Amino acid sequence: MKLFSCFKREGKLYSSNNGVSGPKYLEQYSEHFESPHKILTNEWRRKLISNSGNSRFKIKYYGKRHDEYPSLIVSENFSPLKISVVDILTDDEILLFDGSIHGYNALFCDKYTLEQLNKRTESEIYVSDENQDTFEVIISTIHSINYNEEFIDEVEWIYDINQWR
Template structure:
């Protein structure tokens, strides 16, 4: 199955995405991109590691103290680790609005913990992003004096990278061994 969306995967995830489990791609909305994570060896079973807090009252990962959420998937067979989402690096806010001290970002590594939900710690992973910003209509707003797209960090990116990585919402669902699907991450990013 090919990408069912009109949007492309974020560049940092593009080599870890598959679209071939059709039941995961039903009922998509027009502004949505969605993909299933697979490792470079096509593994689809992962342990999830995160820095943040699992808020049991809303069943979602949220920021912990001053640490922005970061989530990794680790292939259970090969231990290949894939960065799924970093609030400090991914999406519109990270590109144009929010800056974090490097010491804070490095300190998160010491706070990473394994996700265990309902006694399970191995999951399939779906990630999705919404694209509510029409960059074609609003491109002028993102150009610097040299007509380049410059991020808050000073990095210069292409129009294609802006459209792929400038999503304004990011979500992630995990599916346990019994087929139970639970949303784990939902962030508005603009």
């Protein structure tokens, strides 16, 4: 059982090594794998592994389960979502997503008070409908917005993944 079942397919396997760059902070915790789901040309997809080489994790989060789609974890009470995984063998934690520093809203839109940020303790452990609390984690990011073109008239300088422009 995976957190999201979109990767459950039978048939041909596709390599996750398509040359697309992913989040730099996750590169040391990821590896290529054979996927049963075709990878998009603008997608980065990897299997999460810990420093010890383990690929089984518990998922900790600050947020709530979506009412209509309970397999989704969403933010709550105007505080940004935060999700980490814990290696079940070593208890080492890996930050997967922090809505206050990752993504479009953190980069261009939202600002948070110290109170909002400090109260976010990842005290919830994700448990599936089948009562599983340990998972292999597949990370997928899709790059679809060209910030250079979208904001070029609004700012003098913008930093993309490699340089100031």
